[in-house]
Amino acid sequence: MLYLEILGNLPEMARDEVKAMLELAGGEIVSQDYLFLKINADERAFSYLDRLGLAHEYGMLMVEADSVEELLDKAREVEWPIRGTFKVDTETMANCRHSVLDLPRKLGAVIHAQGFKVNLSRPDTLVRVYCGERLYTGIRLRFFDPKDFEKRKAHHRPFFRPISLHPRVSRALVNLTKARRELLDPMMGAGGILMEAGLLGLRVYGVDIRQEMVEGAEMNLRHYGIRDYVLKLGDATRLEELFDKKFEAVATDPPYGTSATLAGRKRDELYQKVLESIYEVLEDGGRLAIAFPTSFDGKAEAERIGFKTLGRYYQRVHKSLERYFYVFEKE
Ligand SMILES: C[S@@+](CC[C@H](N)C(=O)[O-])C[C@H]1O[C@@H](n2cnc3c(N)ncnc32)[C@H](O)[C@@H]1O
Known part of the structure; x- marks a missing residue:
């Protein structure tokens, strides 16, 4: 499973842009939580997703949960495919229903316990947490840098x-x-x-x-x-x-x-x-x-x-x- 964050200024157009690319790539949007899309596709979709204009980032979805506790429990069971050092970074969306202030530290500790080093200034891998109706965490694979368009x-x-x-x-x-x-x-x-x-x-x-x-x-x-x-x-x-x-x-x-x-x-x-x-x-x-x-x-x-x-x-x-x-x- 992949996740994809669309931009918020034209959200329906952004979602349909993703849908169009997935129709070409062979994949589908499984669910949407505000600007967060859960996507059923594999790495063959990357070259199509890389074309997107109204997207913020996409990555590999690791865990989803209905509470902070459930997220942390599930995160302990996952083998984190971290490359080099890592950092946990949270995206609190406008519809966030959970208290996530402490989550980066707690999730960081779970991943650190698997033997990976934290680097807050220049991490090799970015672990992303999204808070909306539900909670999600994944590994960022691609960031659509605004400068590339600017x-x-x-x-x-x-x-x-x-x-x-x-x-x-x-x-x-x-x-x-x-x-x-x-x-x-x-x-x-x-x-x-x-x-x-x-x-x-x-x-x-x-x-x-x-x-x-x-x-x-x-x-x-x-x-x-x-x-x-x-x-x-x-x-x-x-x-x-x-x-x-x-x-x-x-x-x-x-x-x-x-x-x-x-x-x-x-x-x-x-x-x-x-x-x-x-x-x-x-x-x-x-x-x-x-x-x-x-x-x-x-x-x-x-x-x-x-x-x-x-x-x-x-x-x-x-x-x-x-x-x-x-x-x-x-x-
Ligand atoms: C809003 S602009 C397009 C802007 C363009 N998308 C861009 O990114 O630069 C519309 C253009 O349509 C052209 N235009 C107007 N009437 C036209 C016609 N009948 N046939 C072809 N071009 C026409 C104008 O000269 C103008 O350059």
Whole structure:
């Protein structure tokens, strides 16, 4: 069994991102306790879990219990696979129902009794305790360092536009499509979504109606070492004219309504036409992840065209921008 801690700002989207990766890897979420997921999967899932954007960490689940005493009793029976030195570190989630103040010390003593040395400043192995409805302990295998994503935020890129999504969110959109080979962003802007897809080794295809964006996105992709790309100047409402192929996956973040980014079009009409055009170039069974402001009913429009809605996630960006991220499938 594995455990995985998702991030708290888009929790449903984060959980579905994990679910999508487990569908590719062959595994499943067994239970959820606030941000803590218990996962039935083995090490073959690691390469898929390593793709995640909205995750904090994952590891090997060792013990779960309903009380501190039960946790310690069970921990005594376990052979702890500690490498080098260790430290116990507790995550007290917002729904924590137990008194865990003393737990790191007590659990540390149990593991120490098996012959392992504590090192509080630079441990080789981190033993994690999660407190929610229940108590869990496990060994951290992978931490998703925020710095890895921060360095790709808009203002760190050679071609800067403030319109970009956070790299973690872009990564999640890519993963929600379950892309394995390739991904198209038909309104790529500065290329933030394509960067996240390209870093996963996917072949990326991008379109934008403005030449400066096509050049800027290429600059950004190359800056982050991505070489397997096809970028075109063109209209996202006429994708069939741009490509003589269908796509496994599409992810995009259309403009929200400033005149510059809408290129003179009426917003809702543009959204409808883009959805229709994407439908035409998507493979059967292919997925689309897309953002729309809440004032546009993306679900109704997509379903009218023939898409099936798999997910919808709300995000308030600021006072005048609230949006939904949607995941659709072409049946
Ligand atoms: C919100 S931005 C995309 C931001 C992008 N996800 C990023 O990370 O940089 C939307 C982009 O859609 C482009 N756009 C607007 N209308 C378009 C159309 N009809 N076809 C293609 N691109 C279009 C705009 O030029 C703009 O660059």
